[in-house]
Amino acid sequence: MRSVSAFWALVIMAGFAELGYVTLNISAMPVYLREVVGLGEATITAVGSVFLLTEAIFRAPMGALSDRIGRRRLITLAPMLTVVTSLATLLARHPLQFAILRALDGLSAAMLWPAAYAAIGDSVPAQRRSWAMSFLNMTYMGGIALGPLAGGLANDLTGAKQASFYLTACLFAIATLIAWRFYPDDGRKAGNPSMREGHFSVQALLRALRAAPGHMLLAFTVFFGIGLVMLLVKLYAMDEYGVSETLFGAGLVVPALAIAALSLPLGRLADKLGRARSIRIGLSAAALVLWSVAAPSKPPLAWVVVAAALGAITFVLTFAAWMAELSEIDPARRGIILGAAGTTQGIGSILGALLGGFLYEHVPLRLGEVFIPAHRTPFLACAAVITLSALLSWLVLKPKPARTA
Template sequence: MTESRSPRTAVSPAATGALACLALTMLLSSLGTSIANVALPTLVEAFSASFQAVQWVVLAYLLSVTTVIVSVGRLGDLLGRRRLMRLGIGLFTVASLACGLSTALWMLVAARAVQGVGAAVMMALTMAMVGDTVSADRSGSAMGFLGTTSAIGTALGPSLGGLLIAASGWQAVFLINLPLGVLAWWLTRRLPADTRTTTRPSFDLRGSLLLAAALACYALAMTRGNGQPGALNALLLVFAIALGVVFLRAQATAASPLVRPQVLRQTNIRAGFFMSCLTSAVAMTTLVVGPFYLTGALHLTPASVGLVMTAGPLVAALVGVPAGRGVDRFGHSRMLLAGLFAMAAGMLGLALVSPAWGVPAYVVPLVMTTAGFAVFQAANNTGVMSGAEASQRGVVSGLLNLSRNLGLITGASVMAAVYAVASGARGPAVVSAGAVTAGAHAAFASAGVLIVIALLMVAQHHRAPGAAHQRLRDGSGS
């Protein structure tokens, strides 16, 4: 399929300042996710709490982001994206201060939940505002740039967090957000002004509450139990499905729905959401299963494991901007396929790698997978957002981020279970290197199946008669 590319327009100084603001908000939200993990052992000692209790410092943030990201995206469409972005950055910054000043674990968990709401605003509106900031022929480059800053935040979090804890204590992990948040808030003056409207916006509160409840139940069902789910997990999953059905029915009859049914009927947008979920689950597989393989099969030290695991985010950071430029030059469809094929090749390599081949044999397919994921994200985000109407970009961006979060949550739970079953690991018992290798191969092979499904979805979409990409670019349904 041929995609016509118009000549690239120059980026104005105002657009450059706006992109700097958006990149900083993306960096803050990703840093907020990754930097807190390294502080968990320190928090156990600081608050004399169990590791299970301290895990809520991470879980509260994740739950907040997951449950409200679609709703805040819709609020941005209704109330003005710049106005809400300023509010989100302010909320994130103030909550970061509250985290650093917390004297009890429950205070820290509550502040992290509020911080997650601010992060959800930033994540949902950042991609939505790309279309308001740069021309269509540069949207791929902008998406790739934002993907790079997100990867930098993810890669920087553990190492920066460790340095801050060693130098100033665990509070510094959260207080580092204060100067960055103030700078991001100041840069919001470069964002495009909100369009004034004389109509009174209507917000679907019932739909927002239903969706938040469904997502909270699903997230808890996937994360509760530390990889050993029980009856409560199953019950939460049933509740999540039931609430999801009620939500979809409510959207069909709502006067001003949170998610317009027409949006989900667009083949390109619906497929983009689903593929984002699948590929995110694959990316999470390398983060969840990789450490077990590196320690149990290759017998690496924790420091060496951390060094190998850092290769993924670093590669994603390096690939993001070139991938975005490739989307602008060659079209999102070709780059989408290139990213998926790279991920498939990487997963195949990880599913076949032998411990006898050493660390390089693991790093090479890992790099292929993460590079492919970066390319896929730049292409998929560009394709989905270019197919969204201007008045719906906030909610579509929220849904796109939600699909990624759901993929990460599901991948962490399901792939850990696949590894545990295939390796025979039960609790803290040590398993042999051969069992670890078998478990890792099973998990990576399962992740490879997800990539095959994504490729089949692309093939089916482009088999449809007519100019599928042109429909996507015009934002029309299929």
């Protein structure tokens, strides 16, 4: 990037886009599909999985395309597409129609995020890359903090579940305008060899996967675990604790905003600790937090809020180091490497979401005298998979000397 203003345009645009994606996928869609359309949880997660599937399929091609044509075009077009799909959702009636619209949203996300992360990777020296990635992590946490609250408030204040879709259309329109007006160049020169190599093919994707098979396996397992619960968190809070949409969102604001403020220090910490150590610590801590919530007995709501904050801390530490680790595998093909990892993560999320929806609706457990209702089962499975991922990180990741600025 050629200027500070372009950098901040990227960060602010990503903030509005992430807020839109969280509001749409985590807040608006599950409630709308269940309360208005009348679909069951298994069907709801199947519709949500179409978003993940399309994003997974197109992340690597879009990452390669950003290597070839530069980042700006994709960063501008992506949110514009979701403005249209947000409004079109209100006209849909059949699950297939919802699935098609979520597929287009997945394409939008696939266009946006590899280009955005690659743009950060292009612009920052390796020794500060975790810190730089933390800016996008900060926007991610801001989206998690405000998305459920914004969507819940829109619905509760208007008394209509459709209101949050108008909100998401506005958020993506703002993201589009910021990218178009304030992000004039991504700093990639026309003669850059990586641009000439930035074409996509199945062979290119396979080469990217073979460049770091252990990393791709770890990406799959982590996001399989996340996928088990990511589309069910709001429904779980409403079913288990009887909270309103607004209260659910309000419960996330303080911990998530606090973690957003910690994103940059945690990024610096990841640089100091080293990539492998940060990822191992983050995944191990996340597993412990999940087990504390997913225990067979119903945890107090106050502890669930605290656990959400602790989980967010582990996510920020892990993800900043993870994206920095991926960005250094092959700098000349950074876009397609990040895209391939995103594809692997997406496949894991899809399979996890499909299984999680089935478990939530159909699979209670009995462990001796202890009965576990079906809506808790996906959270137990998530804790188990993240524990496996933490163990896998010790086998896959090769420690490198910690960097200093």
